[in-house]
Every structure is written in structure tokens, then in C-alpha cells.
Amino acid sequence: MTAGFTVVGGVNHDEILTLSGDPGPDGTTDILAVHQAPGGHAANTAVVLARLGHQPCLVGAVGSDQAGERLLAHLAAEGVDTGWMQVVPGAATGRAVIVNAPSLHHMMLHRAANDALTPSFPDSRVMVVFDPPPAVLPQAVAAGQTVVVNPGGRIAAAHRALADRRGGIVLVANRTEWAQLGDAAADGYAAVVVTLGAEGCRVHDADGWSAVPAVPAVEVDATGAGDAFTAGLAAGLGAGLPLRTAAGLGALLGALAVEAPGATGLPGGAELARAVSERADPAAAEFLLGGLQCS
Template sequence: MNSLPWFTVAGGINTDIVLRTSADPRHDGTSRITGWTQSLGGHAANAAVALARLGSAVRLVGAVGTDADGDAAVASLAREGVDLTAVQRVPHAATGRAVVVNGPRMHHMMLECGANDAIGEVPPGAGPLLVFDPPHRVLRSAIAAAAGRLVVANPGGGIADALPLILMADRRVVLVCNETEFGDIGGPARVAELREQLAALVVTKGAAGCWIADGGGTVTVPAVPAKETDTTAAGDTFTAALAVGLGAGGSLLDAARLAAAAAAVVVENVGGAVSLPGRAALLGALSRRAHPAARDLLGGKAAATSDGQGEHSCV
């Protein structure tokens, strides 16, 4: 594998309680719970785990409480080899908690931010960065700390508020969002404008794959077929693998193909990023399932694609 840069990830660390239901919940209705899990979660924590299992060195900037959930989160991340020197322990605050409901046709999350509201600013000289759901002060510090290097931002539901700050970053930000979030910032009508103001735009579409846009144009990247079990952390894993592909020197297109394969692996497991296979098994699964040009990123060769679209690059 290519020698990857040391990634810094900033954002939420939670305890995830994931409920699987036999029917989609509806107003005043009752749904039977068919199974549930409790595990480490939070967008930034999930991405840090995925990065570590993909073979990257990673530092996490976040905050947890001094409660039992905080102890468990720190222990779980430490086992993954994540650098926790920038993770604060916040007295008198509960560790963040998310309750996720996965029905046959719906996915809904309820979030208690807790200690996540106390997340500190990103230290200077952080290098390539992934930022999730950041308060403005954290996003601003992340862009400054990257010192001209790659920033991958996934602002989540706060994308409309975060976008003006992102667009001030002089085309250094790869913006990742889902279809709903993309609609919140104007949708397809703004693609031409955003292509000129971002390093790249990546819009995820679940089972329909994703599409990518940068100075080279717009391309649709199909999803990798998977037997969906639990979509928790699929987007976080996608974003992490996208960053790995770009950090390895790959084109935007090949990095997105690698990300699609990584997301396919995670949705077949229950419990999010922590349920990903170990590094060797994960890399083996990606080698079997990723597009050939994306597989080269794992093997240390960021080769151009053979379909004439390898020119898409944002790094």
C-alpha cells in the first residue's frame, strides 16, 4: 500500500444504539424490534476506525464525558491504534449518544450531543483533514490547520450554514454530502458554481451510488452490489475511504470507486465501522470488490483508469 499521510479527523464521538425493526415506524403505530446493538459511534469516530483499518495513521479531535460510555469509547478507539491526544474528557457532561432506527425502507437517527458540544479546535499543522458536522469555530480551525493541504468536509445537516465558510477556503475542500443535504444548498442548479469553488463535490445516493464533480466534469459512480444489513456508518466509511484514495495519490474517480467498495463492505455488517473486518480481511474484501483501478490504490499504484476518466483529480 502507498505510504499514506497522517490523517486528522474532527467531529463527534458517540455511543450508538441501533434498533432494527420489522416495519417502518409510523405515527401512533408500533413496530417490533427484531434486533439491536450498542457500540462506538459518531461520524468522526467511525471514520477514524475505518481509516485505521485501511492502514492509515489517524489522530482524532473530539470530546467525550468522564462517564462509563466515555471510558468505553476511548478504550475502543485506543484498541484501533487511533491517536487520542486531542480527545478531551469533559467533566459533568454525558458522552454523546445516538439512537438509530433501521426499518425495511427507512433510516432515522436521534442524537444527544452531550460532550460533543465541547470539541476543541483543530491543532495547527494537522495535515490532511476529515471534518464531520463541525461547529463553525472547529471548521474554521480545521481549514487553517490544514495549511493548504486536503480537507474533506462532511457537514451533515448543517451543510447550509457551513457552506459559506467552506467556499472561502480557496478550492481546498472536497465536500461530501447526501442527496437530501445537497438539496439544502440548492441541488443540481448549483453544480456549475460549486465545481468552480470547491476542490470537488461528492454526492452520495445510497444504493444508486454517487456522483462526483470537479474541474474535469461530472461523473456518476455506481454502487458496489451488497446484501444490505445495516447502513450505520456507511457514509462515514465512504468518506474515510475516499480520503485514503486521494491521500494515496489517486484520482477523484478512483478514490470514489474505492469508497463505494468500502461502503458495500460495511452495510453487510451490523454495528457500523467497528464491525468492519480486521485490516487484512477488509483489504482482501476491497481487493475483490473494488474497481481494478481503485484496487491499485491499495496496492500502492495510483494508476489512471482505463476508461478515459482518470483525469478527475482534486489533489
């Protein structure tokens, strides 16, 4: 049986620190707020897909600890299929400490059980691979018909691991990650999307590079914005939308994500439908509202 959407990659417990100012060497900065929440790029992406009305399958690894148990329960409650999740005996569940300061957003990551993920995936109509161990990349992308890969900080290793498969992949990276490769690397991929935060994104396909504008947003917490963007992009591509329209859908979901605290602050249900009807371009709104009405 072929799954609709499968997401492969990181599952973590997040601790998000909001600082009063930018930290400097040998100084002290006050912490204004501490927010703890389920996280991990792949887990966040799967939750957003579920809130869009899909039933995504998540393939990731957690430790045999209470944090892992809580994460699995949270994902199941969100409507994510956890039947392919792996519990690693004796390992700790991944943990991320995320710092939000006035001019700084930084993540410190203890991958732990995530790096013990073994390659076992369902065949899928849309495969989203987000920050996985590079060793599982080739098998993961082979299991999808439409494949979106967001390798995060491991982009150089992923680029090498995908040398023979790039022609069937939509690669997603932020500007810092993409700088490790450079624009010349785009020619080998089916498409490349480079996210630029409040400046929108750049997309590359057979017609070359073009720009997709951002959706204006009042930022509260940027955590998870890239995950929401990737979910929107994948949902659009899976529905057959053109690359630029799918990227615009990702931009909308990213904007909604930054307007709420936490990695999955994106609203669901009626609130999401209202935001979509007010702020999405017509093609993206028609697609999204149709999915939300069916969920």
C-alpha cells in the same frame, strides 16, 4: 510535526434498533434487535482509516463519564491516536439512537459533549472534518493540506462558515443534505461528492459532474456506510488518486460496511484484503492492498 491523517468531529455511543416494519403515527412496531456500539461519524471514519493501515489522529470531545472512557479505550485499541481528544468535565458523552426499518433509516442525535469541542488541531497532510460544530470549521480546514469536509445535517451552516475557503475543500454530502444547497453551490469548491446509496455517487470537479457506480452489496445495516465511504475517499485523495478513483474506493468500503451490523462492521486485516482483491477496481485494489500489507 505534521500528522498523516487527522479526523475532526463527532464521537458517540450508538444504540441501533432494527424494526419489524416502518413506524407510523399512533401505532406500535416490534423491535427485532438492539445493537449497542461505539459510534460517531468522525470516530467511525478514524477506525476505518486505521483498518486500512493508517494511524489517524482523532480530534473530538467526550464527557467525563463511563461512556466516554469506554469510547477512548475502544479507539485506542483500534489503533487511533486519541492524544488530541478532549474530555469535557461535567458533560455527557454524545449518544445516537439509530432506527433501521424496511424503508427507513433515521438517526436521533444527542450531541452533548461534541458541541463543546474547542479548536485545537495538529497540522495534517489530510484533514477530514465530519459533522463538527460549525464554529471550529475554519480553524480545522486551515490545518490540512488535503481537506475533506462532510458536514452532515449542518451543511447549510458549514457552507456559510467556509465561504472564504471553499476553493481548497472536497465537500461530501448525501443527496438529502446536498438538496439544501443545490448543484449551483458546487462551483466554489475544489470538488464535491454527493453519495446516493445503492446508486453510487456523483462527483463534481473542474470538468463538471460525472457519475461513479456503486459496488453491489447485500445490505444488513446501513449504519456507518457514509463514514466508511468518506474514509476511503480521503485515503485515496491523500495518496494522490484521481477524484473518481478515490470515490470508487469510498464506494467499495461503503458496500463492505453495509454488509455487517454496526457503524464499524467493516472487516479488517486478511478479510478486508480478500474483499478488496475480489471486488475493487484495479487502481483502487493496488492502492488498498499496498496499505494493508504494510499495516
